[in-house]
Structure formats: structure tokens, C-alpha cells
Amino acid sequence: GVVAFSIEGVHPHDVGQVLDAAGVAVRTGHHCAQPLHRGAGLTASTRASAYLYNTTEDIDAFLAALAEVRPYFGL
Numbered sequence: 001g002v003v004a005f006s007i008e009g010v011h012p013h014d015v016g017q018v019l020d021a022a023g024v025a026v027r028t029g030h031h032c033a034q035p036l037h038r039g040a041g042l043t044a045s046t047r048a049s050a051y052l053y054n055t056t057e058d059i060d061a062f063l064a065a066l067a068e069v070r071p072y073f074g075l
Helices: 010-022 033-038 056-067
Strands: 002-005 025-028 045-049
Touching: 010 025, 010 045, 010 056
Parallel strands: none
Antiparallel strands: 002 045, 025 045
């Protein structure tokens, strides 16, 4: 499972740094889909992925860290 997302008002690289500080690894950038990003009016996106080795605790940590992104930037 892979999901790419954007948080309005926060650059994906900044999202990645906040999540990294919480111990959550994601990828940021164009993900070889720059024309798609351009068409959607995005400069880039953040991408999270999960696989068989991820636990529910990993998902909970991701969601908790993600919930802190907007408040971190005062949004």
C-alpha cells in the first residue's frame, strides 16, 4: 500500500522533516510523477508506504506524527 498526499500550506519536504523527527520515514518529492503533480497544481507530494513488516504501532505512530504537522507550522 502506497499513498501520496499533500498538506495544504506545508511543503512536502517540511512534512518529511517533521515526520522524520518523530521517527517516521516517508518519501517526498516528485516520485517520477512530475507531470501528474503539475497537472494537480502541486510542487511535490509526501508518500507513505506500508508492507507486511509494518505493525499497527507503526501506523499509529505515522498518524500521530501526521496530526502534529499542521500545528507545528501554526496552521
